[in-house]
Amino acid sequence: MNDFVDQKLTRFIGVLGLDMLTKVESIAPTSQLMKTNYLKPLMQGSAMVLLGVMAVAIPASAQAKKSPPNVVIVITDDQGYGDFGFTGNTAINTPNIDKLRGEGVLLNNFHVDPTCAPTRSALMTGRYSNRVGVWHTVQGRSMLRRRETTMADVFSKNGYATGLFGKWHLGDCYPYRPEDRGFKHTVYHGAGGVGQAPDYWGNDYFDDTYIVNGKFQQFTGYCTDVWFDEGMKFIQANKDKPFFAYISTNAPHSPLNCPEEYSKPYEGNDKVSDAKFYGMITNIDDNMAKLTAMLEREGLADNTILVFMTDNGTAGGLKKGRGYDGNMRGKKNSEYEGGHRVPFIIRWPNGKIEAGKSIEQLTAHIDILPTMIDLCGLESPKVEFDGTSLRDVIYPNTENWPDRTLMVETQRVVDPEKWRHCAVLTDQWRLVTGTELYDIKTDAKHSNDVALQHPEVVEQLRGKYDGFWDDVSREHNLTSYMVIGSDHSPVVTLSSHDWLLDQLPPWNQPHVIAGDVALESHWAIEVERDGDYEISLRRWPVEADKGINDGTYGKAYSYKKARLRIGDIDQSMDIPAGAKEVTFKVHLKKGVTKLAPLFIDGDFQATPYYAYVTHQAKAGWQSPAGMNIPVYDPSYGRNKLGKSNKAVK
Numbered sequence: 320m321n322d323f324v325d326q327k328l329t330r331f332i333g334v335l336g337l338d339m340l341t342k343v344e345s346i347a348p349t350s351q352l353m354k355t356n357y358l359k360p361l362m363q364g365s366a367m368v369l370l371g372v373m374a375v376a377i378p379a380s381a382q383a384k385k386s387p388p389n390v391v392i393v394i395t396d397d398q399g400y401g402d403f404g405f406t407g408n409t410a411i412n413t414p415n416i417d418k419l420r421g422e423g424v425l426l427n428n429f430h431v432d433p434t435c436a437p438t439r440s441a442l443m444t445g446r447y448s449n450r451v452g453v454w455h456t457v458q459g460r461s462m463l464r465r466r467e468t469t470m471a472d473v474f475s476k477n478g479y480a481t482g483l484f485g486k487w488h489l490g491d492c493y494p495y496r497p498e499d500r501g502f503k504h505t506v507y508h509g510a511g512g513v514g515q516a517p518d519y520w521g522n523d524y525f526d527d528t529y530i531v532n533g534k535f536q537q538f539t540g541y542c543t544d545v546w547f548d549e550g551m552k553f554i555q556a557n558k559d560k561p562f563f564a565y566i567s568t569n570a571p572h573s574p575l576n577c578p579e580e581y582s583k584p585y586e587g588n589d590k591v592s593d594a595k596f597y598g599m600i601t602n603i604d605d606n607m608a609k610l611t612a613m614l615e616r617e618g619l620a621d622n623t624i625l626v627f628m629t630d631n632g633t634a635g636g637l638k639k640g641r642g643y644d645g646n647m648r649g650k651k652n653s654e655y656e657g658g659h660r661v662p663f664i665i666r667w668p669n670g671k672i673e674a675g676k677s678i679e680q681l682t683a684h685i686d687i688l689p690t691m692i693d694l695c696g697l698e699s700p701k702v703e704f705d706g707t708s709l710r711d712v713i714y715p716n717t718e719n720w721p722d723r724t725l726m727v728e729t730q731r732v733v734d735p736e737k738w739r740h741c742a743v744l745t746d747q748w749r750l751v752t753g754t755e756l757y758d759i760k761t762d763a764k765h766s767n768d769v770a771l772q773h774p775e776v777v778e779q780l781r782g783k784y785d786g787f788w789d790d791v792s793r794e795h796n797l798t799s800y801m802v803i804g805s806d807h808s809p810v811v812t813l814s815s816h817d818w819l820l821d822q823l824p825p826w827n828q829p830h831v832i833a834g835d836v837a838l839e840s841h842w843a844i845e846v847e848r849d850g851d852y853e854i855s856l857r858r859w860p861v862e863a864d865k866g867i868n869d870g871t872y873g874k875a876y877s878y879k880k881a882r883l884r885i886g887d888i889d890q891s892m893d894i895p896a897g898a899k900e901v902t903f904k905v906h907l908k909k910g911v912t913k914l915a916p917l918f919i920d921g922d923f924q925a926t927p928y929y930a931y932v933t934h935q936a937k938a939g940w941q942s943p944a945g946m947n948i949p950v951y952d953p954s955y956g957r958n959k960l961g962k963s964n965k966a967v968k
Contacts, residue, residue, distance in 0.1 A: 387561040388667060388695055389623040390474070391554070391610070392687075394442070394565075395603055396435060396486060396512070396572040399633025400661055401645030402600055408643040410590035412601045415608040416664075419627060423666030424676045424713055430683045430744060431631055433651060433658035433729040435511055436461040436488045438630040438684055439567075443469040443489065443500075445688035445704040447726065449791045452799050453489065454730040456511050457826040459819040459843055462490035462799035463500065468700045470688050471501025471563065477697045480557035483507055485546035485567040491517040491817070492801040493808035498533060502565070506531050506549040509814075512572050513542055515827040516816040516928065520863045520951045524569075524576040528862075528949060535862075535948050537955075541578055543570045543599070547606040551613050558617055561695075566610075571599035571635060578602065592642035596635035621668040624694060626687075632658040648765040652729050654740045654751050655765050659727045665713070670694065672713060680712045681746050683725050722746065724783045733821055735795050737788050743780040750780040800845035800911050803852065804934045810946055813842050813914070813930040814860070825928060831859075834874030836925035841915035844885070846907045850934050855902040855941040856881050856916050857929040862951045864943055866897050867918065878918040881927075886912045894918070900931075900941055 401408055405417040431438040436456045437448035444451050444467050452464040463469070471481045482504040483497045488511040490496060497505045508529050509517035519528040519535060524542045528535050538545050550566040570577070575595035582598030585591045607627070614620040634651040636642045649655030663682070665672065685706030692699050693708035711719050722745065729740040743750040749757045749765065756770035756777050770777050798819070803811050815831065818824040818840040825835040846852075858867045858876065868876045881901040882891045888905050914932075917924045931941055939945040 386622055386669075387477075387479075388669065389554075389562050389564075389619060390479075390626070390691060390695065391550075391564045391566065391614075391623055392442075392626040392628070393568075393607065393610070394439075394627075395568045395600075395629045396570060397631065397634035397651055398571055398600060398603075398629040398661075399631070399636050399645065399650060399657060400629075400647060401643040401657075402571075402597075402629075402633050402636045403662065406643075406645050406662060408645075410585070410588055410643070411597055412584070413604045415604045415611070416627060419607065419611065419625070419666060420662075420664050420675075422674050423625070423664045424672050424674075424678060426663035426665070426682045426709070427677045428679050428681050428746075429628070429661060429663040430659045430681070430725060430727060431629075431661055432684070432727060433631050433653055433740075434731065435486075435572075435630045437729075439486075439488055440467075441684040441705075442687055443467075443471070445470075445685050445702065445706045447685060447705045447787075447791055449726075449728060449730070449735060450705065450794075452794075452797060454728065454735050455732065456488070457816055457824060458733050459799065459817045460733060461488060461511070462492075462495045462801075462817075464797070464799055465494045465499075468702050469500045470691065471497070471565070473501070473688065473692060473697055473700055474561075474563040475501045475503065476700075477695075478561065480504070480553070480560060480562040481565075482550065482553040482557075482562070483565045483567065484550040484553070485542075486511070486569045487567070490799070490801075492811050492813065493805055494802055495799065496533075496808075499807070504532060504553055506546070507567075508542070508569060510816050510826070512827070513569050514574060514829075516814040516825060516831055517812070518828070520828065520860045521953060523574070526955060528951075537949060541602070543568050543602050543606055547610055551610060554613070554619070555617060558619055568603060570603060571596050573634065575599065575635060590641060590643075592638040593635045624665065624667045624670065624691070626666075627662075627664045629661040631661065646763050652731070652740075654727065654729060654742045656749065656759070656763065658729065659742070667694070678712050678715075680720055681723055681725060681744060682709055682712065685725075724780070726784065726787050733819065735792065737792070738784075741784065743784050745780070748776055748780060750777060750784070753781055753784065756780075798843045798911075800843045802845045802847050803932045804847035804850060804907070804909075809933055809935045810940070811932045812860075813932070815840075815926070815928040817842060818926065819843050831928050832873030834876070838925060839915070840926045841913040842930070843911070844914045845911045846886075846909050848934070849909050850907065851904065851936070852907050852932060852934050853902055853904050853936040853940070854883060854885070854914070854916070855900045855931040856883070856918070856927040857900045857931070858918065858927060859899075860929050861900075861931065861941070861943055861946055862948045864899065864950045866899050867894055867901070876918070876920065878920045880919040882917040882919060882924075884913075884915040884917070886910075891919075902941055904936075 404413045405420045432448055437453050440448045440451050440453035440463050451467050475481045481502045483502040484506050487497045487507050491509050513522045513524055526539050528537045550564050554564055577595055577598040581602045582594040585594035585597040591597050632650040637650055647657035649657035686709050689704050689706050690709045693710050725744040727742045738753045747760050749759050755768045757765045815825045820840040825831050859865045865871050878894055880891055881894055883903045916927050918927055943950045
């Protein structure tokens, strides 16, 4: 049983008394052994034990029982610890987030994964990303295993309205989409960023087309403004019942685009790494002001747990000696401190959280779901969390807070490798890649490797990592299969982003435009039912509405044949002149398999970037009209101004 459940039950018994034990169990189910252990001191009549337990501050759960708090989590993309005014960056303008930090508690030793999808998987599940199948951002390794319980699942089952706005990045196909994972209202872009291969073709942050509850919808305005506006509409529509709003911005992730009024003030400043990167952050800050003002105006601020965090170290905040590193080594995708230590702010007036407090104990993304369950008084799922509730450090009751050891990894490969870009964290030490040791108390910059001076610490922490690896690696051979043949998703869209191969695939639209190819690759597929299927192969996505060999948007080809390989089926057909797609009709058997199609021109062959699959075929289903997808119009929005920055790093 997890520590947070243990602590929670102890507190409740002390406050509510023995006669309320059954009510406590309804909030946090426990084993018979736990009941016996906690009942024993009470049955013995130990007044000192009971009084000590009763002394623990519990305003959160008491309030939750009266009126469950709302929860809003805002998470930004690629914004590091040093990309804020309150952390010491004198060049950046973030007054509203700085103000929020003064109104809430800052977890100042808070850690995430060094890249985006892994962080999101751990945040959503309370479990290590390496355990839940998300150790990469592409290559079929960014899909959260379908058996996992998400934060949205928990809130939804406890009667909360749930909404996602912005970035998901835990799977674009059934059963991995946010609408499959507990979110009842969704407005989001494809994959890990606007302009990546699964995203609507031509999206560039301005006047884009996003997915709204499974259907494509065109928006006016800048992407970050859209996410916050849609999130606030959701909050206002559900203000009479508890809600969980997850506002997950793609900014300031590349490509670096923002309204000119935000980037211009930073131009020419020799302290600024990139004017657009800083401008994107200031735009986020302005949207935080709109969000907090709306919560106040609607009378929701006091009973709303408002969280602000980021997903990894900075990506654009350090360039050519410019920018602010927060006195840390490393940035995004680094196992050093700057790659995974980020700020985490939590504000909840009704919960009596101490404004302006800074918590220095070691905490992490895996702690947030257990913490929300605890603070909101939710019924806990039967899940073995890797994290623990942070109640005792937030309120505080730090004498009950144990020494802990946490793991951070950035694998970014198809199959994880032991000791690859990892760090073992304690309150004092950082063991990096199993060989380098740093005393974080005196060496935040990781500049002095003291492994030779403390071999016993190295040995101890290596042992901790060994145990972690032995545990999580047992299921590294499992693959997350995209499901076809489900009525939950009559048409399944596959893109090169999720090719399962040992090299980086063409994961964004600039790669597709350039014609980056893989000679042999495949998608991992689960056929849900025996039956007839149609599989449509394309060089361009359906909304681009261009021929297979057309070069309007990028490199042209002269493919002559298409070949379909799936299961024991191997079929080929000629590609008609001007054809936008080639559709195969096949009968598939239930089970897992590989979809490995090819376009062929003489001796040259390459995998199509896009494939569409249905088990409910009807005439014209593979067209934009048949899929109810608006055809991309390059004259709409910012693209017509010629200001789009398509470079993705």
